Amino acid sequence: LLRGIFEYHIMRAVDQNTVAAASLNVDELSLYTAPPEKFRYVEPKAGQLEERVATLRKLAEPYTAWCQVTYEKIKPKVQGVFQFGNDAYAYVKNPPKDFYPRAGVIGFTGVLGLVLARGSRIKKLIYPTTLMTLSASLYYPEKAAAIAKSTGDSVYDLAVQSYAAAEKILNPQSKAEKVNKPEMSSDSETKQ
Incomplete structure (x- = not known):
């Protein structure tokens, strides 16, 4: 009897599942269909802070x-x-040997130049610089000679450029005027 009741309930459950399976279409099952995609990216509006930072x-x-x-x-x-x-x-x-005594002597000559240059500001600039340069050139003659040579070349180039500029300012005749002057003189000779 129990077996009959059990079989009855199993058959009834199988019949209900077949009825439920028969009433569903394949399109209705979410496993086989994908939802329609209607996604579109919309740029969010910039706030006041973002606009000010951009500005x-x-x-x-x-x-x-x-x-x-x-x-x-x-x-x-x-x-x-x-x-x-x-x-x-x-x-x-x-430092190399005797560096600090040499630096002391060079510094002392600079102070001595300040003491000797009382009064004028130009003297206060020229005296210490000159005395320090002389004392440094006594201790380092090779470097002083190299610096003097390069400085001499620079001064010569500057003097040439200054002379050319001064000549241009003082004698403003252009090449066109120089060319016209000989023609005028030849014209004046032909008129005579």
């Missing part, structure tokens, strides 16, 4: 570009100064 960026752009260009120009010079400082520190840390 500030546009206003600051020329200045930041100028700063970048200036930085690129100055960077090698700053690195050179930094390297010079490192080299000077290494030199002072391990």
Whole structure:
């Protein structure tokens, strides 16, 4: 009897599942169909803060570009100064023999030049510089000669350029006027 009741309930459950399966279409099952995609990206509207930041960026752009260009120009010079400082520190840390006495004498001549140059500002500039240069050239004659040669060449080039500029200012005749003057003189000769 129990077996009959059990079989009855199993048959009834199988019949209900077949009825339920028969009433569903394949299109209705979510496993076989994909929902229609109607997604579209919409750019969110910018808020006041974002608009102001964008405006500030546009206003600051020329200045930041100028700063970048200036930085690129100055960077090698700053690195050179930094390297010079490192080299000077290494030199002072391990100085050659008699460096400090020589530096003391050169510094003393600079102070002596300040004492001797009482009164005029020009004297205060010229006397210490001249005395320090002379005392440094006594201790380092090779370097003084090299500096004097390069300075002499620079001064000569500057003098030539100054002479050419002064001649141009004082004698403003252009080449066209010089060409016309001989023609006038030849015309005046033909008229006579």
